[in-house]
Amino acid sequence: MDVRGREHISKTPVIYAMKHQSMLDTFIMHAILENPTFIMKEELLDIPLYGRVCEKVGNIPIDREMGMKSMRKMLTRSMEEVNEGRSVIIFPEGSRAVPGKKHPYMSGIFGIYKYLKIPVVPVAVNTGLYWPKKGNIRKGTFVVEFLPPIDIGLQKDDFMHKLEETIEMASQHLLVTD
Numbered sequence: 001m002d003v004r005g006r007e008h009i010s011k012t013p014v015i016y017a018m019k020h021q022s023m024l025d026t027f028i029m030h031a032i033l034e035n036p037t038f039i040m041k042e043e044l045l046d047i048p049l050y051g052r053v054c055e056k057v058g059n060i061p062i063d064r065e066m067g068m069k070s071m072r073k074m075l076t077r078s079m080e081e082v083n084e085g086r087s088v089i090i091f092p093e094g095s096r097a098v099p100g101k102k103h104p105y106m107s108g109i110f111g112i113y114k115y116l117k118i119p120v121v122p123v124a125v126n127t128g129l130y131w132p133k134k135g136n137i138r139k140g141t142f143v144v145e146f147l148p149p150i151d152i153g154l155q156k157d158d159f160m161h162k163l164e165e166t167i168e169m170a171s172q173h174l175l176v177t178d
Contacts, residue, residue, distance in 0.1 A: 005146035020091035021128025119149035124170030133152035
């Protein structure tokens, strides 16, 4: 694992908005960061062992079909975790994307950014090259790159554009392998 941009890892709680290409993404941040919490889809709790571990580490499960009720729960829990000194990790696309592709960025990331009033650190990865959703695991050095934080106070369109452009450009750059 090659971790880049360590200077952007915060000692105080922030929101890490991470590209999601692989199941590996849900593990590596625990190896890099001190006691983070993930916002995750609730149905993942049903996966044997994995779901139990997610509960034990205090992840924030959300039921995406519950709309605003789920959003309120996510905001409340995120604030509780931040107040306990934990950073929050979210995958703004909501699910894994094949390397080189992307899903639309969901507006929940803006809701959290606006509500928590803390910076967002974009995170680019190339993990899907080595542990793809389908296919065999490949040997190689995967990269996790922490990018400069997005400070508080941006309006929704500006924030969403900056976040998506930053993560996607950096992730595309990481797909160029040696």
